[in-house]
Structures are given as C-alpha cells and as structure tokens.
Amino acid sequence: MIHQIIFLYFATVILVSALLMITRRNPIHSVLFMLLLFFHIAGLFVLLNAEFLAAVQLIVYAGAILILYLFVVMLLNVDQERQSVRANRFWPWVAAFGVLIAGEILLLISRSTFPGDAGKTMATPGAGVMELGQALYTQYLVPFEIASVILLVGLIGAVMLAKKAVKE
Amino acid sequence: MNTAISISGLKALLPFLIMTAAAMVVMLGIAFRRDHRFTVLLTLAGLALGGGSLVFTPFAPDRYVTTLVLVDAFAGYYLALLFAAAFAVVCLSYSYLEIQGGHREEYYLLVLLAVLGAAVLAAATHFASFFLGIEILSVSLYGLTAYQRHRDQSVEAGVKYLILAAVSSAFILFGMALVYAEVGSMEFARIAIRAGAAGGALLGTGLVLIIVGLGFKLAVVPFHLWTPDVYEGAPAPVTAFIATVSKGAVFALVLRFFGNMDIRVGGALFLIFTIIAVASMFFGNLLALMQQNVKRVLAYSSISHIGYLLVTLLAAGPLRLNASAFYLAAYFVTTLGVFGVVTVLSTRDRDADKLDDYRGLAWRRPWLAGVFTAMLLSLAGIPLTAGFIAKFYLVAAGIGSALWLLVIVLIVNSAIGLFYYLRIIGAVYSMDGPPGPSMPISLSGSAALGGLTLALLWLGIYPGPFLALIGSLMQTAH
Numbered sequence: 001m002i003h004q005i006i007f008l009y010f011a012t013v014i015l016v017s018a019l020l021m022i023t024r025r026n027p028i029h030s031v032l033f034m035l036l037l038f039f040h041i042a043g044l045f046v047l048l049n050a051e052f053l054a055a056v057q058l059i060v061y062a063g064a065i066l067i068l069y070l071f072v073v074m075l076l077n078v079d080q081e082r083q084s085v086r087a088n089r090f091w092p093w094v095a096a097f098g099v100l101i102a103g104e105i106l107l108l109i110s111r112s113t114f115p116g117d118a119g120k121t122m123a124t125p126g127a128g129v130m131e132l133g134q135a136l137y138t139q140y141l142v143p144f145e146i147a148s149v150i151l152l153v154g155l156i157g158a159v160m161l162a163k164k165a166v167k168e
Numbered sequence: 169m170n171t172a173i174s175i176s177g178l179k180a181l182l183p184f185l186i187m188t189a190a191a192m193v194v195m196l197g198i199a200f201r202r203d204h205r206f207t208v209l210l211t212l213a214g215l216a217l218g219g220g221s222l223v224f225t226p227f228a229p230d231r232y233v234t235t236l237v238l239v240d241a242f243a244g245y246y247l248a249l250l251f252a253a254a255f256a257v258v259c260l261s262y263s264y265l266e267i268q269g270g271h272r273e274e275y276y277l278l279v280l281l282a283v284l285g286a287a288v289l290a291a292a293t294h295f296a297s298f299f300l301g302i303e304i305l306s307v308s309l310y311g312l313t314a315y316q317r318h319r320d321q322s323v324e325a326g327v328k329y330l331i332l333a334a335v336s337s338a339f340i341l342f343g344m345a346l347v348y349a350e351v352g353s354m355e356f357a358r359i360a361i362r363a364g365a366a367g368g369a370l371l372g373t374g375l376v377l378i379i380v381g382l383g384f385k386l387a388v389v390p391f392h393l394w395t396p397d398v399y400e401g402a403p404a405p406v407t408a409f410i411a412t413v414s415k416g417a418v419f420a421l422v423l424r425f426f427g428n429m430d431i432r433v434g435g436a437l438f439l440i441f442t443i444i445a446v447a448s449m450f451f452g453n454l455l456a457l458m459q460q461n462v463k464r465v466l467a468y469s470s471i472s473h474i475g476y477l478l479v480t481l482l483a484a485g486p487l488r489l490n491a492s493a494f495y496l497a498a499y500f501v502t503t504l505g506v507f508g509v510v511t512v513l514s515t516r517d518r519d520a521d522k523l524d525d526y527r528g529l530a531w532r533r534p535w536l537a538g539v540f541t542a543m544l545l546s547l548a549g550i551p552l553t554a555g556f557i558a559k560f561y562l563v564a565a566g567i568g569s570a571l572w573l574l575v576i577v578l579i580v581n582s583a584i585g586l587f588y589y590l591r592i593i594g595a596v597y598s599m600d601g602p603p604g605p606s607m608p609i610s611l612s613g614s615a616a617l618g619g620l621t622l623a624l625l626w627l628g629i630y631p632g633p634f635l636a637l638i639g640s641l642m643q644t645a646h
Contacts, residue, residue, distance in 0.1 A: 109346075112350065113368065139234050139236075140234070140296060142181070143296040143297055146301075146304065147300055149188065149284060150307060152281070153304055156277050156311065160275075160278070160311055
C-alpha cells in the first residue's frame with residue numbers, strides 16, 4: 001500500500017514535470033523541470049531495488065548532462081525563445097494522431113500481462129553493482145567496447161563540423 | 169552457451185577489430201601527416217585488410233560470440249558486400265573531395281566508423297548490438313551528410329537526417345522495451361519463438377514500433393519523407409553510401425530479426441509488410457516520374473527498390489535468402505555506379521544533379537555515358553544486366569510462395585520505372601547539349617567506375633559462379 005502511494009507520487013511528478021518541461025518558453029525553466037524529472041526517475045529506480053542505476057541516473061544525467069545543458073543555454077545566451085508561432089494549421093491533425101496512437105498503446109498494455117505480475121521482482125535488494133560489473137565485462141563486453149566507439153564518432157563529427165574553414 | 173569471450177571468439181571478431189583499429193590508425197595518421205592521398209590510401213588499406221580477414225574468419229552456423237553477435241556465413245557475406253561497397257565509395261570520394269578545398273581527411277574517419285556500425289548490424293543477434301550498430305551508423309552519417317558546411321543544402325540535409333534518425337531511434341528503443349517486458353529476453357532467437365507462438369499485445373506493439381524505426385532507416389513508405397531531401401543535399405558519394413551500405417546493413421538486420429519469425433500468410437506482420445512493400449513500390453515509382461532532379465529521381469527509385477526487396481522477406485523457403493543476397497549485390501553495384509557518375513561529373517560549386525547536366529553527355533564523354541546507360545538499364549531491370557537477373561530471382565521467390573499480389577505489383581512497377589530511367593537516358597543521348605568536355609576524370613574515379621561496370625556485366629551475363637557461391641553460403645545460414 002505504502003509502496004503504491006510512493007510510486008504514484010513519483011509517477012505523477014514525472015508526468016507533470018515532463019509536460020511543464022516541454023511547454024515552458026524560457027529554456028532555463030525547462031532545464032530546471034528536467035532536473036526535477038531526473039530526480040524522480042531516480043526515485044523510481046530505488047523503488048525497483050536498482051540502487052546503482054539510481055545513483056548513475058543522478059550522477060550522469062542530473063549531475064553531468066544537465067549542467068552541460070545549462071552551460072550551453074547560458075553561453076549561447078538564449079534566455080528567451082524567439083517568439084515564433086509554435087502551432088501551424090496542421091496541429092489539430094498531429095495532436096489527434098498522437099492521441100490515437102497513445103490510446104491504442106495504452107489499450108494494448110492494459111490488456112496484456114507482464115512477467116512482473118506473477119510476483120517476480122526485477123532485482124534483488126542490496127545486489128546490483130557486482131552483477132552489473134560482471135555482466136558488463138563478460139557477456140556484454142562487445143557492446144561495452146562498441147559503445148565507446150559511439151563517443152568517438154560523436155567527438156569526430158562535432159570537431160569536424162565546428163572547426164574553422166581553412167583558406168586555400 | 170559460454171558467456172565469456174574465448175580466443176576463438178576473438179578470432180571470429182577479427183573483421184570488427186580490424187575496422188576499429190583502422191579508424192584509430194587513420195586518426196593518428198592524420199595527426200602526423202595531413203595529406204589527402206595518404207589518408208585515402210590508409211583507409212583503403214584498412215578496408216582491404218578487413219575484407220581480407222574474412223577469409224581467415226572461422227564462420228560457423230553457431231559461431232556466437234557471447235549472445236550478441238553471430239558470425240555465420242550470412243554475416244560473412246554481408247560483411248564482404250559492405251566492405252566492398254565502402255571501398256568503392258572511398259575511391260569515388262577521393263575524386264570528389266580532391267577538387268573541393270579545405271580539410272578533407274576527417275571524412276574518411278567517419279566512413280570507416282560508419283562501416284563498423286554497419287558491420288555490427290549485419291552480425292547482430294541481440295537488441296544491444298542491434299541498437300549500438302544503428303547508432304554508430306547514424307551518428308557517423310549525421311557528420312557525413314552535413315560535410316559540406318558551406319552549402320546550405322548539405323546542412324539542411326544533415327539537420328533533417330539528425331532529427332528524423334533520432335526520432336526513429338526513440339521508436340526502436342521504446343519498441344525494444346515493450347518486447348523485453350513481455351519476452352524477458354533481448355536475443356533474436358528467443359523473441360522469434362515467442363512471436364511465432366501467439367505473442368501477446370505488448371510484443372505486437374513493440375514489434376510494430378521497431379518496424380516504424382527500421383522503416384525510417386530503410387526509407388520505405390510511409391516513413392520515406394526525408395529521403396529525397398537528404399539524397400539531394402548530401403554530397404554525392406555520401407548519398408551513394410546511404411543508399412548502399414546503410415540500407416544494406418539495415419536490411420540484413422531485418423532479414424535476421426524477422427526472418428526467423430513465423431510470418432504466416434494472413435498474420436498481422438504479413439499484412440504490415442505487404443502494405444509497406446506495395447506502397448513503397450507505387451509511391452516510389454510514381455513520385456519519381458514527377459522529379460526533374462536526378463538525385464531526387466534516384467532517391468524515389470531507391471524507395472521502390474527496397475519495396476521490391478521486401479518480397480524476399482515475405483516469401484517462404486530457402487530460395488528467399490539467395491534472392492535477397494543477389495538482389496542486394498546487384499543493387500549495390502548499380503547504385504554505386506549511378507552515383508559514381510554523378511560524383512565524377514560534380515564540380516567544385518555544386519553536384520551534377522540537374523537533368524540538363526546530362527544532356528548530350530554521350531557526345532562529350534562517350535565512355536562515361538555508356539557506363540551511366542548500363543547502370544540505369546540495370547536499375548530498370550533490362551536483360552543482360554545484373555538488375556534483370558536479380559529481379560528474375562525476386563519474382564521466382566515470390567511465385568514460389570504464391571505471393572501473387574506482390575509479384576503483379578512488382579511487374580507493373582518495373583514497367584513504370586522503365587519510363588523515368590529512359591527519360592534520363594534520352595537526355596544523355598540528345599543532340600542539344602552544351603559543347604566540349606570541361607575537365608578530366610580522376611584516376612580513382614575512373615578505376616572505381618570501371619570496376620563497377622565489370623561487376624555489373626559479370627553479374628548480368630555470367631552470374632552462375634556467384635549464384636553458386638551465394639547458394640553454398642546461405643545454405644549453412646539457415
């Protein structure tokens with residue numbers, strides 16, 4: 001019971017802050033709502049006995065990525081989004097389509113059974129870091145190494161696009 | 169199944185290790201000596217080494233390296249195809265970038281890394297390797313598409329590709345999460361078993377979302393809207409790369425992922441793929457009729473070609489893997505050839521993408537016009553070219569599984585396609601073109617085009633040995 005109430009609290013705040021994040025015109029406000037969102041997602045991870053993921057969520061997303069966002073926003077000095085029209089004449093159609101698809105997915109999900117419904121939990125309490133490390137360096141070693149290549153690709157691409165043009 | 173990587177597993181990963189190492193060597197090479205020719209030679213050496221290592225790679229039907237990568241003959245064939253296509257793209261890029269100014273060396277780094285991503289896709293048997301492969305390929309392509317920063321069109325194409333590829337990745341991820349929620353495994357083999365035996369609603373929703381994401385990458389109707397703009401805006405060799413390496417790798421993954429599933433006639437997946445295939449054929453060909461820009465015509469034509477290819481996914485029996493393998497090889501050769509001609513005709517200021525650039529080409533550059541004509545005829549599927557044999561096998565595979573609707577649509581569309589290919593050929597042989605050749609074609613460009621033409625004629629006139637090779641490779645795959 002208490003578990004459910006805590007879950008409902010986190011879920012509600014996540015939904016509300018996500019909505020506020022994409023509707024604010026001031027980018028700084030959006031980023032702050034995103035911070036709220038990340039904190040509550042970390043809370044959900046704790047509820048699922050995944051403490052390590054919760055810590056990573058806070059350190060990487062809330063700590064590193066968000067600060068980077070704030071820096072970019074401040075450096076580019078985009079404190080106010082340009083007052084352009086957000087909705088054009090297509091938006092009722094787009095919105096209707098989005099609602100339709102979302103309703104369809106919700107209907108399908110409400111009718112299906114999850115493995116977790118049978119009383120199985122996703123992770124055991126207290127365990128996590130060791131299992132994660134072992135899985136990462138044995139079974140998932142290949143994707144772990146490949147993931148580092150993605151960072152390299154992003155780096156090269158960014159440097160290439162941002163560097164100054166050379167004169168012949 | 170062993171979870172750790174053994175020495176024999178490392179041996180099976182040799183092509184991937186070589187491609188990664190090649191990217192590192194090229195990067196260090198640029199740091200020491202910034203020279204266009206030197207970088208290209210290093211890149212070509214890396215690709216050749218990667219292709220050569222396939223001879224020593226121990227392919228086996230159950231050669232899983234952990235559960236993520238399966239290095240069997242199927243993967244081997246597509247790896248060879250991808251490396252060969254990238255080799256041709258690099259040759260063409262050299263002649264294209266040589267006449268452009270500025271720093272050009274980083275381009276080849278991105279090409280090498282994109283090939284690595286494509287190779288991972290061709291061997292993936294697990295959601296983790298599937299997604300990482302897609303991401304490496306896409307992120308490299310963002311940079312390549314926008315490579316010519318001084319052209320507005322190139323930047324526009326890069327931004328469009330970035331946004332749509334990111335959205336499609338989000339679709340794929342959400343689909344994977346739903347599939348995992350029901351199946352409890354991310355391995356293709358286990359998902360296929362569950363999908364065959366009356367999968368639940370979550371699994372179905374997840375699969376549909378994955379199809380949406382993959383549809384973006386393959387540019388099939390109705391997920392094709394980015395294609396003409398990106399094809400038009402990207403530099404010509406990059407367009408060739410997107411049309412061949414990127415789509416070929418994703419199609420290999422589609423064959424691996426959905427090929428194991430029991431796609432029954434009348435089932436939901438069968439219906440979805442049939443609608444996508446028929447719509448891609450018709451929309452691709454009909455919209456191509458209305459284009460004036462050669463690159464846009466080729467973009468729409470590539471949409472319809474992927475539509476043809478989907479017939480092999482729906483067909484049953486062992487022939488379908490042979491048909492798709494041969495069709496992709498023929499499609500690679502012809503597409504690279506056509507874009508190769510566009511590449512060598514491009515000038516420093518713009519790509520040769522107007523129909524007027526080709527008017528009277530036959531009287532200025534007879535050899536080039538001959539190559540261009542052969543490639544276009546092959547795309548249309550005229551006898552004596554590779555495209556004809558490939559389409560023949562496609563129709564044979566379709567009839568073998570009694571897919572009458574798809575076969576009839578395919579044949580009708582081949583006739584429509586002939587019209588716009590012939591319109592370009594007509595312009596090439598018209599008498600009212602501008603006079604005189606402007607500049608000589610570089611050695612690497614003509615070498616690549618010559619090799620592609622030989623491959624086209626070989627596949628079209630004497631396909632026996634190649635078909636036998638595909639047959640023996642694909643037999644062990646399933």
